[in-house]
Amino acid sequence: MGKVIKYEKDNIDTDVIIPGQYLKLHDYDEIAKHAMEGIDANFHSKVQKGDFLVAGRNFGCGSSREHAPIALSQCGIKGVIAVSFARIFYRNAVDGGFLLPIEVDEETYKKIADGDQIEVDTSKNQIKNITKNQTYTMKPFSEIVAKIIEAGGLFKYKPE
Amino acid sequence: MNITEKILARASGKSTISPDDIIFANVDKAMIHDVSGPGVIKVFEKLQKQGISTDKLWDSSKVWVAEDHFVPSAEKISAENIVKLSKFTKQYGIEKHFKYGMGQYGICHTLSHEEALVLPGEVYVGGDSHTNTTGALGAFACGLGHTDVAYVLLNGKIWFKVPETLYFKLNGKLPDHMMAKDLILKIIGDIGTEGAAYYAMQFGGTGISEMSVESRLTLCNMTTEAGAKNGIIEPDQKVFDYLAERGAAKYTPVYGDIDAEYAKVYEYEASELEPTIAKPFSPENITVVRDIAGVELDKSYIGSCTGAKYEDLEAAAKILKGRQVKIRTEVLPATISIYKRAMENGLIKIFLDAGVTVGPPTCGACCGAHMGVLAKDEICISTTNRNFPGRMGHVESQTYLASPLVAAASAVTGKITDPRDL
Numbered sequence: 001m002g003k004v005i006k007y008e009k010d011n012i013d014t015d016v017i018i019p020g021q022y023l024k025l026h027d028y029d030e031i032a033k034h035a036m037e038g039i040d041a042n043f044h045s046k047v048q049k050g051d052f053l054v055a056g057r058n059f060g061c062g063s064s065r066e067h068a069p070i071a072l073s074q075c076g077i078k079g080v081i082a083v084s085f086a087r088i089f090y091r092n093a094v095d096g097g098f099l100l101p102i103e104v105d106e107e108t109y110k111k112i113a114d115g116d117q118i119e120v121d122t123s124k125n126q127i128k129n130i131t132k133n134q135t136y137t138m139k140p141f142s143e144i145v146a147k148i149i150e151a152g153g154l155f156k157y158k159p160e
Numbered sequence: 161m162n163i164t165e166k167i168l169a170r171a172s173g174k175s176t177i178s179p180d181d182i183i184f185a186n187v188d189k190a191m192i193h194d195v196s197g198p199g200v201i202k203v204f205e206k207l208q209k210q211g212i213s214t215d216k217l218w219d220s221s222k223v224w225v226a227e228d229h230f231v232p233s234a235e236k237i238s239a240e241n242i243v244k245l246s247k248f249t250k251q252y253g254i255e256k257h258f259k260y261g262m263g264q265y266g267i268c269h270t271l272s273h274e275e276a277l278v279l280p281g282e283v284y285v286g287g288d289s290h291t292n293t294t295g296a297l298g299a300f301a302c303g304l305g306h307t308d309v310a311y312v313l314l315n316g317k318i319w320f321k322v323p324e325t326l327y328f329k330l331n332g333k334l335p336d337h338m339m340a341k342d343l344i345l346k347i348i349g350d351i352g353t354e355g356a357a358y359y360a361m362q363f364g365g366t367g368i369s370e371m372s373v374e375s376r377l378t379l380c381n382m383t384t385e386a387g388a389k390n391g392i393i394e395p396d397q398k399v400f401d402y403l404a405e406r407g408a409a410k411y412t413p414v415y416g417d418i419d420a421e422y423a424k425v426y427e428y429e430a431s432e433l434e435p436t437i438a439k440p441f442s443p444e445n446i447t448v449v450r451d452i453a454g455v456e457l458d459k460s461y462i463g464s465c466t467g468a469k470y471e472d473l474e475a476a477a478k479i480l481k482g483r484q485v486k487i488r489t490e491v492l493p494a495t496i497s498i499y500k501r502a503m504e505n506g507l508i509k510i511f512l513d514a515g516v517t518v519g520p521p522t523c524g525a526c527c528g529a530h531m532g533v534l535a536k537d538e539i540c541i542s543t544t545n546r547n548f549p550g551r552m553g554h555v556e557s558q559t560y561l562a563s564p565l566v567a568a569a570s571a572v573t574g575k576i577t578d579p580r581d582l
Contacts, residue, residue: 011353011442015548019555020527023195024230024237026202038550058354061387062548063527064289066199066305086387087358088289092305096203144182144319154311155212159184159319 002050006114012055013062018071032074049076060089073098097153103139162325162420164360167300171283179324184317188282193226193268196287198241199306217252218316224256226268229523231260234530266495266521269293269465276408280395292383296376298395323389324423325360330367332430337579340375341563344382345436349446357387367430373402374469381466385443438561441549449578459540460571463492464526467543470498472564477507479568480514486574490532492519541570
């Protein structure tokens with residue numbers, strides 16, 4: 001179970017998730033201190049391990065910086081729930097084994113509120129909202145993405 | 161099959177592939193720079209702890225390294241990253257390492273074509289989102305993160321979902337007051353920053369044939385801003401000549417079949433287009449330059465992989481010749497080779513006479529790194545590719561994206577200006 005930190009915004013880009021000036025950093029804890037600095041300077045102190053970030057369309061658009069999923073994951077974010085994801089952020093999240101990129105429809109996105117406690121069961125493609133006593137469906141992962149997530153990242157995945 | 165599908169089919173050892181197929185493609189070339197390189201080194205360190213061997217790269221002759229984001233070293237940490245890169249290339253025997261202060265160096269995407277490092281028909285991946293740029297030479301060029309690039313460096317292959325292709329056709333030659341930048345901003349405005357997510361964007365038509373290779377590179381560069389997996393243009397004689405001038409002759413160009421399929425075709429008439437600008441805070445937030453002419457500016461920035469190639473500097477110099485800038489203006493040629501040509505042909509003198517500061521090749525302020533970042537409330541017109549909040553500095557600074565002609569004309573007046581109205 002984790003708490004929802006929600007930003008009702010589309011196109012949250014990588015310059016917001018981790019501003020360009022910090023790309024010189026490669027220590028994961030240092031990177032995490034600046035997570036979401038472009039939108040919420042207190043983000044890293046709000047997050048507890050297992051929390052979920054919820055946002056709108058095209059989350060993670062912009063640069064290929066793997067700093068973006070690293071920053072979120074190192075803060076404790078278990079998954080990002082969004083209406084859609086930009087492709088490189090999605091790949092980085094999965095292939096690096098950093099966090100779960102979970103796609104939901106607009107309606108589900110609207111129902112989940114900041115501060116809600118939720119549980120995600122990817123084996124059932126289900127999101128349970130404990131606070132609201134509701135259950136939502138997430139878009140299933142594609143076959144290869146599911147296998148890479150299950151393996152724990154691209155390097156642990158053995159192609160058939 | 162279209163060109164993207166044919167390249168990916170060849171690279172994955174299949175006679176035919178279709179959109180949505182998952183393939184493992186053999187990679188022909190891979191690039192890292194001073195941000196993704198240390199990121200890859202970090203992944204290697206993690207792998208070593210997990211007992212996965214990182215002793216040997218798949219083929220160090222196919223890997224090249226650029227120093228561009230924080231160079232000349234902005235401060236201690238970036239200097240240390242440069243040292244790390246040098247140790248890495250020495251350890252793995254990577255010879256193509258373009259070091260600043262040692263001859264040719266510059267922005268990775270510009271080096272990719274200036275040095276003919278990527279050739280038609282190849283699969284090229286780089287640890288940078290604007291790797292898409294080099295698809296203008298007829299290659300499949302795609303940006304990846306650190307883990308994926310580390311995987312490529314060790315295994316020589318990577319997985320892809322075969323993209324569907326959006327085809328953008330330009331009819332007729334762009335007029336002299338227009339550049340490829342205007343067209344790609346117009347396209348991004350039309351389809352949005354998510355409009356090509358997971359797609360390939362292919363460009364063609366008489367207007368593209370008329371375009372120089374450098375203009376085509378500008379188009380493919382900004383396919384990233386529409387979310388595209390890759391941007392691509394079928395190569396022609398102009399590309400072959402461009403590569404021949406740079407010593408590359410051996411390669412096998414790939415072309416789409418006559419019955420190639422595209423998810424959607426968009427058509428543009430060159431004669432109907434206007435100089436275009438993206439307002440803060442998104443590349444899709446476009447308007448015609450004349451619609452917002454007169455907006456007061458603090459700065460003009462002519463730099464980056466998008467807007468500091470030779471012809472970009474030539475366009476800016478055409479405007480700045482014999483004039484003075486009214487606002488802070490910086491020109492940062494994208495590579496040393498371009499810098500030299502600009503100097504030999506008198507462009508650098510034109511810039512200096514106009515009052516411009518000419519800087520070294522670097523990604524610099526384009527990504528808010530250094531060399532002219534913006535303060536709170538500062539308003540900049542820039543030839544770069546992104547204008548998200550905080551992209552070029554303070555989160556409350558503002559960036560307008562435009563062609564080098566518009567950025568130079570605006571530098572002269574201190575206000576957003578259509579070059580025709582100067």
